[in-house]
Amino acid sequence: MDHTPDDTGRTPRERYRAQVRSEIKTHAWEQIATAGTSALSLNAIAKQMGLSGPALYRYFANRDELITELIRDAYRSLADTVRGAADSGADLTTLAHTLRTWALADPQRYFLIYGTPVPGYHAPDDITAISGEIMAVLLDTAVTLVGPDAGSALGAHLDGHREWAGDHPASPTALHKALVFWTRLHGVLSLELAGHFGGMRFDPAVLFEAEVESLRMPLA
Amino acid sequence: MDHTPDDTGRTPRERYRAQVRSEIKTHAWEQIATAGTSALSLNAIAKQMGLSGPALYRYFANRDELITELIRDAYRSLADTVRGAADSGADLTTLAHTLRTWALADPQRYFLIYGTPVPGYHAPDDITAISGEIMAVLLDTAVTLVGPDAGSALGAHLDGHREWAGDHPASPTALHKALVFWTRLHGVLSLELAGHFGGMRFDPAVLFEAEVESLRMPLA
DNA sequence: TGTACATCAGTGAACGCGCGTTCACTGATGTAC
DNA sequence: TGTACATCAGTGAACGCGCGTTCACTGATGTAC
Numbered sequence: 001m002d003h004t005p006d007d008t009g010r011t012p013r014e015r016y017r018a019q020v021r022s023e024i025k026t027h028a029w030e031q032i033a034t035a036g037t038s039a040l041s042l043n044a045i046a047k048q049m050g051l052s053g054p055a056l057y058r059y060f061a062n063r064d065e066l067i068t069e070l071i072r073d074a075y076r077s078l079a080d081t082v083r084g085a086a087d088s089g090a091d092l093t094t095l096a097h098t099l100r101t102w103a104l105a106d107p108q109r110y111f112l113i114y115g116t117p118v119p120g121y122h123a124p125d126d127i128t129a130i131s132g133e134i135m136a137v138l139l140d141t142a143v144t145l146v147g148p149d150a151g152s153a154l155g156a157h158l159d160g161h162r163e164w165a166g167d168h169p170a171s172p173t174a175l176h177k178a179l180v181f182w183t184r185l186h187g188v189l190s191l192e193l194a195g196h197f198g199g200m201r202f203d204p205a206v207l208f209e210a211e212v213e214s215l216r217m218p219l220a
Numbered sequence: 221m222d223h224t225p226d227d228t229g230r231t232p233r234e235r236y237r238a239q240v241r242s243e244i245k246t247h248a249w250e251q252i253a254t255a256g257t258s259a260l261s262l263n264a265i266a267k268q269m270g271l272s273g274p275a276l277y278r279y280f281a282n283r284d285e286l287i288t289e290l291i292r293d294a295y296r297s298l299a300d301t302v303r304g305a306a307d308s309g310a311d312l313t314t315l316a317h318t319l320r321t322w323a324l325a326d327p328q329r330y331f332l333i334y335g336t337p338v339p340g341y342h343a344p345d346d347i348t349a350i351s352g353e354i355m356a357v358l359l360d361t362a363v364t365l366v367g368p369d370a371g372s373a374l375g376a377h378l379d380g381h382r383e384w385a386g387d388h389p390a391s392p393t394a395l396h397k398a399l400v401f402w403t404r405l406h407g408v409l410s411l412e413l414a415g416h417f418g419g420m421r422f423d424p425a426v427l428f429e430a431e432v433e434s435l436r437m438p439l440a
Numbered sequence: 441t442g443t444a445c446a447t448c449a450g451t452g453a454a455c456g457c458g459c460g461t462t463c464a465c466t467g468a469t470g471t472a473c
Numbered sequence: 474t475g476t477a478c479a480t481c482a483g484t485g486a487a488c489g490c491g492c493g494t495t496c497a498c499t500g501a502t503g504t505a506c
Contacts, residue, residue: 013470013481020482036338038258043459054461055483063460108339116335117414118256119328128419154430157422164420179427180434187407194337199348200384202377207399210374210439214400217437219430233448233503240449263492274494275450283493 021059023049028070033108040067071123074109075130078102082137092145096185096212107193114190132166139168142178149173152219176219184211241279243269248290253328291343294329295350298322302357312365316405316432327413334410352386359388362398369393372439396439404431
């Protein structure tokens with residue numbers, strides 16, 4: 001048999017490793033969706049896969065590394081999703097719906113990013129870098145949106161602390177809109193996903209829609 | 221010694237019990253603040269208090285009951301805080317700042333209410349009732365705020381599903397404003413508390429302020 | 441006020457459990473010549 | 474193509490740990506007469 005790398009540049013063994021790794025992650029997501037992140041257990045995953053517990057240590061150094069990887073994947077997925085939408089010419093409304101669809105598809109994935117923080121946990125730099133990518137997409141979309149708005153106090157403040165925008169050439173108003181796009185939609189989405197609209201009988205989609213439209217209005 | 225009830229109507233033993241219960245809860249909050257809710261352990265609390273593990277079972281039937289009690293206390297505290305502010309004549313801005321102060325005082329308490337939900341957990345009815353109290357305060361404040369706004373699509377939709385407002389006689393616009401008060405401020409607050417503005421150098425208070433002011437503008 | 445009894449807080453031993461993780465190993469797969 | 478060796482996936486036993494929870498108990502506190 002020929003075990004030279006295939007056209008993806010990976011040997012069979014590498015491909016096998018990658019596949020098992022991803023299978024582990026799939027089972028990890030299932031556990032998180034079923035019982036929450038704190039219930040994630042390497043032994044339980046191994047059992048589900050018909051492996052012994054220690055086998056997983058061939059693929060992840062320890063439990064923390066697995067969780068960090070899941071967080072990374074969640075960020076990556078979100079960043080790719082919004083970037084993909086923006087590159088396909090999505091306007092603000094379409095982008096917002098893309099975000100909502102992504103969140104509803106897997107609430108626990110959303111909460112792994114935007115849910116309760118674990119005291120003392122700090123994400124590695126490459127993950128915070130992905131946050132920056134997401135912000136960049138929001139800024140791109142915000143600049144296409146800005147009309148002849150009057151400047152806002154927040155816009156001016158943000159303009160005075162532009163570091164977070166990378167070197168994005170967004171106007172103060174666009175900075176303001178991008179940030180508020182994020183916070184308003186997160187406000188609605190996270191309450192919806194957490195079930196806080198449960199007893200109430202209205203349709204969360206209508207609320208979401210209203211908040212999306214609010215972003216088209218001039219600021220303060 | 222006289223062991224008849226004192227003027228609060230409780231015997232010394234009852235007062236002692238109540239005090240130990242509250243001491244247990246205090247230590248529980250410390251643990252949650254330090255290492256997150258999933259790290260909450262009855263044995264660890266007992267150790268901190270210089271008691272044996274089983275002693276705590278005199279005060280709480282089990283771990284779940286303790287956690288539920290903490291959640292109840294968190295809701296109660298929030299409801300009392302906003303109700304107190306409103307009764308002291310707080311307007312929308314003051315109420316918003318009261319909320320922010322309450323949240324910043326103990327982020328983990330905030331997240332116990334509004335953070336990542338535990339799949340499968342359903343709060344008992346008396347707790348969801350407290351949600352209603354909070355909503356009532358928001359509605360009270362919203363009605364004082366409403367000007368000659370044009371009706372919104374969301375307002376009309378909410379008016380068609382008024383059950384969640386109890387029998388509060390708020391106008392459609394007021395319903396809309398109350399709900400958006402909640403979601404917008406939660407959006408900003410939860411991202412701030414979770415540290416998502418960490419790397420960015422702007423002042424979250426300015427963003428919060430801007431969102432509070434946004435509530436004074438006419439809706440869509 | 442004093443004594444007999446009931447209540448109840450707290451203890452220490454013990455339970456079974458599942459966890460993360462290590463280690464020395466077997467056996468299959470891949471590599472070099 | 475065949476053989477010798479190296480790599481590496483996975484196993485099973487074992488570790489120590491802390492967890493929630495039960496149980497039978499002791500001793501202090503409160504109650505009734």
